[in-house]
Amino acid sequence: MAGLAASFGSGAMTNSFAEFDQAKLLLVIGSNTTEAHPVAGAFIKRAVQKGAQLIVVDPRFTGIAEHAQTFVPIKVGSDVAFLNGLMHVIIKENLQDQAYVDAHTTGFNELKAKVAEYTPKKAAKIAGISEELLVRVARQVASVKPAMLIYTLGITEHTCGVNNVRSCANLQMLLGNVGYDCGGVNPLRGQNNVQGACDMGALPNVYPGYQKVEDKAARAKFEEAWGVKLPKKNGLMMPQMFEGMADGSIKALWVFGENLANTEPDIRHVEHCLESVEFLICNDIFPTETTRFADVIFPAAAWSEDDGTFSNSERRVQRVRKAVEPPGEAKPNWWIFREVAARLGKEWKSKSGQEIWDKEVSKLAPALGGIKYSRLENDGLQWPCPDTKHSGTTCLHKDGCFTCGMGNFQALDWTPPAEVPDKKYPLVLSTGRRLYHYHTRTQTGRCGGLNDLLGQETADISLADAALLGVADGDLVRVSSRRGQVVVKAKVTPQVPQGMVWMAFHFREGNANWLTNPVYDPISLTAEYKACAVKVEKA
Amino acid sequence: MAKPTLTLNGKVVEFEPGQTILQVAQAVGVEIPTLCYLKDATPTGACRICLVEVKGARTLVASCAMPAGNGMEIQTDSQAVHTSRRLNIELLLASGSHNCLTCEKNGDCKLQALAYRYGITDIRFAGQTQQYPKDESNPLIVRDFSRCILCGRCVQACNDLQVNRAIGYGYRGAASKIVTTGDRPYQESDCVFCGQCVEACPVGALTEKKAVGLARSWETKQVRTTCPYCGVGCQMWLHVKDGRVVKVTAVEDAQPNRGMLCVKGRFGYDFIHSPERLTTPLIKGEDGQHHPATWDQALDFVAKRLKEIKKKHGADAIAGVSCARSINEDSYNMQKLFRGVIGTNNIDHCART
Numbered sequence: 002m003a004g005l006a007a008s009f010g011s012g013a014m015t016n017s018f019a020e021f022d023q024a025k026l027l028l029v030i031g032s033n034t035t036e037a038h039p040v041a042g043a044f045i046k047r048a049v050q051k052g053a054q055l056i057v058v059d060p061r062f063t064g065i066a067e068h069a070q071t072f073v074p075i076k077v078g079s080d081v082a083f084l085n086g087l088m089h090v091i092i093k094e095n096l097q098d099q100a101y102v103d104a105h106t107t108g109f110n111e112l113k114a115k116v117a118e119y120t121p122k123k124a125a126k127i128a129g130i131s132e133e134l135l136v137r138v139a140r141q142v143a144s145v146k147p148a149m150l151i152y153t154l155g156i157t158e159h160t161c162g163v164n165n166v167r168s169c170a171n172l173q174m175l176l177g178n179v180g181y182d183c184g185g186v187n188p189l190r191g192q193n194n195v196q197g198a199c200d201m202g203a204l205p206n207v208y209p210g211y212q213k214v215e216d217k218a219a220r221a222k223f224e225e226a227w228g229v230k231l232p233k234k235n236g237l238m239m240p241q242m243f244e245g246m247a248d249g250s251i252k253a254l255w256v257f258g259e260n261l262a263n264t265e266p267d268i269r270h271v272e273h274c275l276e277s278v279e280f281l282i283c284n285d286i287f288p289t290e291t292t293r294f295a296d297v298i299f300p301a302a303a304w305s306e307d308d309g310t311f312s313n314s315e316r317r318v319q320r321v322r323k324a325v326e327p328p329g330e331a332k333p334n335w336w337i338f339r340e341v342a343a344r345l346g347k348e349w350k351s352k353s354g355q356e357i358w359d360k361e362v363s364k365l366a367p368a369l370g371g372i373k374y375s376r377l378e379n380d381g382l383q384w385p386c387p388d389t390k391h392s393g394t395t396c397l398h399k400d401g402c403f404t405c406g407m408g409n410f411q412a413l414d415w416t417p418p419a420e421v422p423d424k425k426y427p428l429v430l431s432t433g434r435r436l437y438h439y440h441t442r443t444q445t446g447r448c449g450g451l452n453d454l455l456g457q458e459t460a461d462i463s464l465a466d467a468a469l470l471g472v473a474d475g476d477l478v479r480v481s482s483r484r485g486q487v488v489v490k491a492k493v494t495p496q497v498p499q500g501m502v503w504m505a506f507h508f509r510e511g512n513a514n515w516l517t518n519p520v521y522d523p524i525s526l527t528a529e530y531k532a533c534a535v536k537v538e539k540a
Numbered sequence: 541m542a543k544p545t546l547t548l549n550g551k552v553v554e555f556e557p558g559q560t561i562l563q564v565a566q567a568v569g570v571e572i573p574t575l576c577y578l579k580d581a582t583p584t585g586a587c588r589i590c591l592v593e594v595k596g597a598r599t600l601v602a603s604c605a606m607p608a609g610n611g612m613e614i615q616t617d618s619q620a621v622h623t624s625r626r627l628n629i630e631l632l633l634a635s636g637s638h639n640c641l642t643c644e645k646n647g648d649c650k651l652q653a654l655a656y657r658y659g660i661t662d663i664r665f666a667g668q669t670q671q672y673p674k675d676e677s678n679p680l681i682v683r684d685f686s687r688c689i690l691c692g693r694c695v696q697a698c699n700d701l702q703v704n705r706a707i708g709y710g711y712r713g714a715a716s717k718i719v720t721t722g723d724r725p726y727q728e729s730d731c732v733f734c735g736q737c738v739e740a741c742p743v744g745a746l747t748e749k750k751a752v753g754l755a756r757s758w759e760t761k762q763v764r765t766t767c768p769y770c771g772v773g774c775q776m777w778l779h780v781k782d783g784r785v786v787k788v789t790a791v792e793d794a795q796p797n798r799g800m801l802c803v804k805g806r807f808g809y810d811f812i813h814s815p816e817r818l819t820t821p822l823i824k825g826e827d828g829q830h831h832p833a834t835w836d837q838a839l840d841f842v843a844k845r846l847k848e849i850k851k852k853h854g855a856d857a858i859a860g861v862s863c864a865r866s867i868n869e870d871s872y873n874m875q876k877l878f879r880g881v882i883g884t885n886n887i888d889h890c891a892r893t
Contacts (some may be wrong), residue, residue, distance in 0.1 A: 032808070038771065041772050043701065043800055047703055155884060189770075193767065193771060193773065194868065195864040196861055197871065204887070204888060205887060223880075227879075229879075232855065235885055236878075236887055239889075251858075251859050251886075253845065255858065255859070255861070257874055286818060288816070297821070299821055312868060313771055319775070325785060328819050330835065334867075334874070341846075341877060347881045349882065357869040358868065361872065362872055379794070381795055436804075437733075439808070449809040451807065452752065454680075454727070
């Protein structure tokens with residue numbers, strides 16, 4: 002989010018899912034679309050079926066790669082070098098949209114000078130591909146206008162995540178592809194309401210609607226609306242909260258609906274933090290590995306037991322409806338926060354999801370001003386939607402008129418992952434999600450049938466490494482990193498290139514996060530889930 | 541340039557070049573019954589239910605597959621059309637085991653509805669000999685080929701809509717059957733269990749295994765909602781009976797998913813009814829165990845502890861992690877509590893990328 006906001010002035014997906022199967026060329030980078038976003042993947046496949054060109058850039062030969070005319074198997078964490086290499090070729094062969102660049106962007110000369118250093122030879126070497134392939138991809142993306150770029154966590158979950166995102170933005174601005182239907186830079190959100198949680202200001206530096214905490218006028222606005230004095234300085238991001246728990250400066254933590262003990266890198270360290278904090282509160286629908294540490298657990302109403310809204314990747318605010326009653330004494334989460342506020346001396350007026358949205362959220366966040374429950378009955382509305390006559394926005398930065406005025410190029414250097422393979426830990430571990438489960442299986446693990454389709458974690462390794470290790474498909478292997486080790490079954494698969502191990506974090510046993518490296522992008526503080534060094538032995 | 545026209549049941553109507561006769565009829569509100577037609581997929585013309593009479597044509601034509609032509613004269617409900625449709629429905633009914641009493645699709649079956657509409661009470665043709673055992677070998681989808689009418693909608697849904705290419709037509713003649721590669725069970729094939737084939741099946745040949753026996757179609761209330769898993773935000777119907785969600789289907793023609801769902805969206809709903817749900821507030825006792833408490837006890841205790849910690853260490857010693865899965869209104873209230881009541885901006889959530 003931070004990356005796109007810096008480049009374009011808005012940190013959201015620029016275009017819409019409705020355009021996916023209309024696009025003429027799609028560049029999919031760091032996205033295992035068919036497993037992580039299957040319906041979005043279906044639209045991409047439909048585009049190919051109708052004749053669109055598809056380029057897939059990924060270390061693994063994923064399901065979506067099977068549909069691509071061009072598959073580019075770059076090395077884990079080489080994205081900036083690869084994208085700089087593409088831009089080098091594009092500028093050298095004068096394939097950029099110079100009129101667009103001149104009219105709508107700043108920083109082109111610095112970008113040009115920087116990417117001049119990334120010759121095809123250099124970029125291809127870092128990316129582990131042939132020069133010929135790099136040049137061909139550069140010409141191919143420049144050959145169709147507009148071309149659509151789609152990325153997911155393969156771009157962001159790196160210590161250089163923000164730089165990866167900004168490089169994607171650089172490429173699309175260079176080609177004049179931002180601000181048009183079937184173009185743009187399109188991050189697919191991993192969770193149903195990541196966009197919404199950001200929009201609502203569940204971030205330490207912004208109020209709802211991305212109004213900055215450090216901006217005096219914004220603060221005054223919320224002080225007046227809420228009838229309170231508000232703190233002036235930005236709060237802590239999650240990894241900083243963990244540091245605070247470890248060093249004792251954070252005394253109380255409230256965890257709402259997250260199973261941090263399985264999802265964060267380096268489980269041992271995370272559990273140490275959760276154990277150390279003086280007072281831990283959890284809202285959840287199930288007992289989890291995280292609620293074990295809680296001093297108080299509030300039983301929450303689940304999806305389908307409460308009325309509210311989600312905001313999807315394409316900024317569409319959609320209704321979520323109550324269909325059944327919550328079990329026992331479980332209550333909506335908004336009610337729990339409201340009750341605690343009341344006990345701390347603040348009585349809040351809004352008594353339902355609709356009242357919270359209509360009377361507070363949509364009044365306080367300008368981009369959501371025209372979105373009211375009464376307008377969300379069917380397909381919802383895409384923000385920005387500033388007033389109740391506005392029909393929503395499918396494509397941001399229309400015709401290159403960026404939210405921030407001019408689009409900002411940023412000249413960037415490639416940096417390797419924080420931990421790279423060495424003699425002791427010779428393989429790269431990359432992690433993600435598989436089709437049949439969702440995150441820590443708190444929910445999907447309790448759905449009939451899904452455990453039958455995928456019942457345990459595996460370590461996916463290449464045929465070449467399997468042969469070197471003397472491991473056959475289904476053999477138990479021990480995967481270890483500097484932080485921990487797990488014993489899991491090996492899945493020997495042509496999807497994975499030599500030198501890589503790929504795992505997920507769905508199961509407590511064999512969870513990849515016993516191994517992952519708790520190092521973060523310096524701006525977004527997103528963890529480097531996609532790269533750490535491991536070794537694999539026959540167990 | 542003037543738009544091309546054709547005559548539909550005696551009325552002149554305009555159309556867009558490239559539209560099929562069916563699309564032209566739908567656009568002007570003339571109903572033509574269909575069975576195998578699947579929106580957004582290549583038409584197959586397999587079932588012969590949408591037949592219409594086109595003046596000068598050698599035979600009746602399948603309106604779903606026939607492009608509209610300038611000057612065409614079309615009858616959608618002539619005697620010839622009616623007789624032919626009736627015969628085709630009879631043949632479909634005779635082609636398998638269409639016993640409605642215990643069929644999951646009873647009340648929601650396109651073939652049943654057509655038989656009712658065309659008043660078919662007796663079937664003049666002897667039944668097929670080809671019988672198939674029910675395939676219940678996978679955990680999510682029941683395949684009962686004795687109810688299959690070979691309309692091919694499942695094949696279109698798999699290949700044209702989801703583009704998973706897991707099923708197609710196999711064998712020949714009376715032995716024709718919908719198959720995976722090598723006619724293997726779903727779980728040994730390329731199938732990814734999106735269930736789009738089930739959604740597309742107009743009869744009871746493909747049904748949701750988890751919904752078997754839970755509700756007849758007319759007993760459920762349908763509630764539209766948004767999928768709780770990934771960031772696509774698919775629109776779905778929850779089929780609810782007696783306070784339980786018994787089935788999930790996609791909302792047709794809705795943005796952003798246009799009638800599609802994936803395996804998690806379609807089959808990942810029953811966690812809400814798990815007996816392991818938390819049903820009462822819990823407070824950790826001296827013994828390190830969690831003990832049930834009333835809401836007042838738990839809320840009072842939390843408020844008291846937060847006050848104490850704030851007084852002793854300041855508001856910035858308190859931090860919160862919100863949820864990227866729950867509704868906007870929950871996240872809004874949580875950040876409002878932290879900022880406006882506790883007095884700290886230490887509020888974040890898990891996926892800040």
